[in-house]
Amino acid sequence: MDYLLTEEQTMVRDLARRIADEKIRPVAAELDEREEFPWEIMKVLAESDLCGIYIGEKYGGMGGGGFELSIVTEELSRACGGIAICFAATALGVYPIILHGTEEQKQKYLPDIASGKKLAAFALTEAGAGSDASAIATTAKKEGDHYVLNGTKQWITNGGEAEIYTVIAMTDKTKGARGASAFIVEKGTPGFDFGKKEKKMGIRASATRELVFNDCKIPKENLLGREGMGFIIAMRTFDQSRPGVAAQAIGIAQGALDLAVKYARERIQFGKPISSFQGVQFMLADMATQIEAGRALVYATARMIDSGAKNVAKGSAMAKLFASDMCMKVTTDAVQIFGGYGYMRDYPIEKYMRDAKITQIYEGTNQIQRSIIALELIKEQIKSK
Amino acid sequence: MNIIVCIKQVPDTQDVKINPQTNTLVREGVASIVNPFDMYAIEEALRIKERLGGKVTIITMGPPQAEVALREAISLGADEAILITDRAFAGADTWATSYTLSKSIEKFGGYDLIICGKQAIDGDTAQVGPGIAAQLDIPQVTYVKKTEEIKDGVARFERMTEEGYEVIETPLPCLITVVKEINEPRLPSLRGKIRAKQAQVTKFTSKDMDLDPNKIGLKGSPTVVDKIFAPPKRTGGQVLHGTTPEVTDKLVEEIKDTVISAGKT
Numbered sequence: 336m337d338y339l340l341t342e343e344q345t346m347v348r349d350l351a352r353r354i355a356d357e358k359i360r361p362v363a364a365e366l367d368e369r370e371e372f373p374w375e376i377m378k379v380l381a382e383s384d385l386c387g388i389y390i391g392e393k394y395g396g397m398g399g400g401g402f403e404l405s406i407v408t409e410e411l412s413r414a415c416g417g418i419a420i421c422f423a424a425t426a427l428g429v430y431p432i433i434l435h436g437t438e439e440q441k442q443k444y445l446p447d448i449a450s451g452k453k454l455a456a457f458a459l460t461e462a463g464a465g466s467d468a469s470a471i472a473t474t475a476k477k478e479g480d481h482y483v484l485n486g487t488k489q490w491i492t493n494g495g496e497a498e499i500y501t502v503i504a505m506t507d508k509t510k511g512a513r514g515a516s517a518f519i520v521e522k523g524t525p526g527f528d529f530g531k532k533e534k535k536m537g538i539r540a541s542a543t544r545e546l547v548f549n550d551c552k553i554p555k556e557n558l559l560g561r562e563g564m565g566f567i568i569a570m571r572t573f574d575q576s577r578p579g580v581a582a583q584a585i586g587i588a589q590g591a592l593d594l595a596v597k598y599a600r601e602r603i604q605f606g607k608p609i610s611s612f613q614g615v616q617f618m619l620a621d622m623a624t625q626i627e628a629g630r631a632l633v634y635a636t637a638r639m640i641d642s643g644a645k646n647v648a649k650g651s652a653m654a655k656l657f658a659s660d661m662c663m664k665v666t667t668d669a670v671q672i673f674g675g676y677g678y679m680r681d682y683p684i685e686k687y688m689r690d691a692k693i694t695q696i697y698e699g700t701n702q703i704q705r706s707i708i709a710l711e712l713i714k715e716q717i718k719s720k
Numbered sequence: 721m722n723i724i725v726c727i728k729q730v731p732d733t734q735d736v737k738i739n740p741q742t743n744t745l746v747r748e749g750v751a752s753i754v755n756p757f758d759m760y761a762i763e764e765a766l767r768i769k770e771r772l773g774g775k776v777t778i779i780t781m782g783p784p785q786a787e788v789a790l791r792e793a794i795s796l797g798a799d800e801a802i803l804i805t806d807r808a809f810a811g812a813d814t815w816a817t818s819y820t821l822s823k824s825i826e827k828f829g830g831y832d833l834i835i836c837g838k839q840a841i842d843g844d845t846a847q848v849g850p851g852i853a854a855q856l857d858i859p860q861v862t863y864v865k866k867t868e869e870i871k872d873g874v875a876r877f878e879r880m881t882e883e884g885y886e887v888i889e890t891p892l893p894c895l896i897t898v899v900k901e902i903n904e905p906r907l908p909s910l911r912g913k914i915r916a917k918q919a920q921v922t923k924f925t926s927k928d929m930d931l932d933p934n935k936i937g938l939k940g941s942p943t944v945v946d947k948i949f950a951p952p953k954r955t956g957g958q959v960l961h962g963t964t965p966e967v968t969d970k971l972v973e974e975i976k977d978t979v980i981s982a983g984k985t
Contacts (some may be wrong), residue, residue: 342917343914346910346913346914346917347910350907350909350910350913353907354907358907379907382906383906383908383909383910384909384910384911384912385910388910397910397911419776527841607960646754
């Protein structure tokens with residue numbers, strides 16, 4: 336399928352694909368096994384200029400948007416969904432600054448992100464606040480020129496590795512969701528520590544850690560937007576970033592399909608390659624069709640968001656929902672095509688199935704995505720009357 | 721530090737097939753790449769430039785499509801590229817190629833260091849680098865595996881030999897050829913690729929250089945290719961059967977026989 340990429344977008348895709356094939360593919364299994372953060376790859380990405388692909392040229396980026404970010408995430412995910420998310424999670428961490436930061440905040444933080452010198456992370460989830468984000472217990476109390484943060488964030492992608500964190504904390508608990516605010520917190524700030532690093536089913540090269548705030552004093556200039564805007568900032572960030580997770584899902588699915596087609600042509604049973612059997616052919620055909628449908632939806636959504644469209648929540652949720660459910664199905668079928676070998680860790684395919692699962696869960700579970708879509712449908716119906 | 725890197729566009733030999741009738745390479749439909757050893761030469765030039773400042777200029781002699789190889793070098797960070805292209809250069813052997821390249825380097829002038837890959841993967845002669853140094857009458861260090869130091873007009877390199885390595889100090893300007901142990905070539909950057917697309921590639925033809933017409937192209941090439949043939953395929957070897965001690969004894973006898981018969985011829 337030709338998605339009519341511009342010449343520059345084609346360059347972006349080809350470069351990301353080359354990094355994926357030459358640098359990521361050879362180390363993916365080992366980093367997964369050792370649960371080791373891919374710093375070498377992050378360095379390659381920094382040198383490639385891809386870290387700043389979605390950041391404005393004014394701040395040292397390449398001036399692209401969510402579409403370019405999606406292309407890169409997809410290509411990296413073809414080789415390893417875990418390494419890809421280390422790259423993409425930084426975008427999640429800095430979108431609040433891009434969307435709601437002051438000029439000073441942008442000047443201060445974006446250039447180091449664009450150059451790949453620093454990584455970022457986004458911290459909303461807590462032990463008691465997952466899908467119900469309004470239940471967060473981390474507090475930020477204003478004291479003179481400072482805010483003082485207390486609480487623990489959980490399952491933070493890039494936790495410990497990133498230098499810059501966007502943290503959602505309650506500035507006024509009595510106001511519920513409207514009492515949350517967003518802050519920029521730098522690694523090394525006294526009172527900001529890291530808790531345990533999680534052991535995960537998939538995306539194991541990525542770091543997932545607790546952030547612990549214990550009377551952590553941050554300057555009031557680190558507030559993003561105004562007090563009480565925390566949830567709006569979080570939701571707008573997710574609207575922007577969901578196509579990125581969807582692109583990760585597309586990449587993982589495509590990577591699994593590529594391996595499955597290759598294997599089906601090599602594996603001989605009953606004296607023939609299994610790719611000559613219609614049962615296998617139909618599976619491959621369905622997988623490819625599903626991936627293409629997902630990709631079309633993700634690309635269309637990313638382009639819509641980049642065009643500056645206002646109501647993107649529904650499209651963004653649909654892209655994430657469809658691509659991740661599709662990814663789970665396609666990777667499961669890919670393992671099926673590999674048969675017994677597919678279940679063995681000596682073969683690369685089982686990792687794709689493990690990596691796929693998280694895409695249905697993070698950045699809003701797929702149940703939350705359906706709620707968003709349904710709510711938007713109802714709102715549209717009311718408005719049209 | 722002004723560094724010149726000489727590169728060659730070659731067929732990607734991973735895809736190359738040999739025509740069994742003519743025993744020549746089938747070049748149709750085979751992708752062209754920058755000679756892999758030249759990638760190490762480009763990388764070394766860029767690293768030296770990053771340390772000491774200066775400029776990296778890439779030169780290649782070849783058909784017009786060799787410009788693609790030059791643009792790839794620019795995408796990695798090279799500053800300038802020169803394509804030496806003319807029908808008059810066609811059929812050049814390593815002698816004529818060295819002569820033509822050295823003349824273009826003389827014309828370009830102002831260089832401190834010339835870097836070449838140790839050899840090209842199509843011809844495998846390893847003669848052009850040393851040939852250029854001879855034509856320019858400058859020192860050469862071949863099979864360099866490490867640049868130790870470049871300072872005050874003097875350079876020190878580690879040169880790989882079969883037994884180990886030699887450390888060689890030489891005044892600049894000089895020419896080195898590099899082996900793959902010297903570095904790990906980088907990938908292009910996005911800004912580099914954009915720059916490469918827009919960059920101007922300077923073209924030299926035979927008229928732009930002070931050349932002796934009898935020393936270029938096929939006419940200037942003393943090499944005569946008598947015959948090209950594919951080496952005979954290896955036969956399957958011999959599998960020894962039996963218990964381990966039996967097989968070991970047989971193997972020792974076989975080795976003795978082979979060594980003795982080799983000694984007789």
